[in-house]
Amino acid sequence: MKITSSAFEHNKPIPEKYTCKGEGINPPLTISDTPANTQSLVLIIDDPDAPIGLWTHWTAWNIDPKTTEIKENSTPTGAIEGITSAKTNGWHPPCPPSGAHRYFFKIFALDTRLNLPTSTNPDQLKSAMQSHVLAQAELIGLFSH
Secondary structure, eight states, rough: EEEEESSOOEEEEEOOGGGTTTTOOOEEEEEEOOOOOEEEEEEEEEESTTTTSSSEEEEEEEOOOOOOOTTOOOOTTEEOOOOOOOOOOOOOOOOSSSEEEEEOOOOOOSSSOOOOOOOOOHHHHHHGGGGGGEEEEEEEEEEOO
């Protein structure tokens, strides 16, 4: 399983357009090599370098397993978006207070769909999907404010 972006390469800078310095929209993502028996996809984007600890920028689940592309400034097909560390639903753009930060774009293939409300936080999502992960992949983007 793979996740890539046409906007930036693995371990390379995320263009300003997708951060708080630009339009603050989500970057385009491409998903490939999803296992055949996948029932749904989960997307989690977080920053382990935040001063307060892990900061989650986006969670989305029940994404159609046939999804191969998430266009910029869009919600994945069929997705339910959960609460981010900013206490909002949907994409929260990178905006570190200082220094260089790493942003982990993680995609998970699950053997089930998740029955979770939009009020679900990242820890609750990770707990619900724990025993259902068939495959996963990640893409790391960098940004300095």
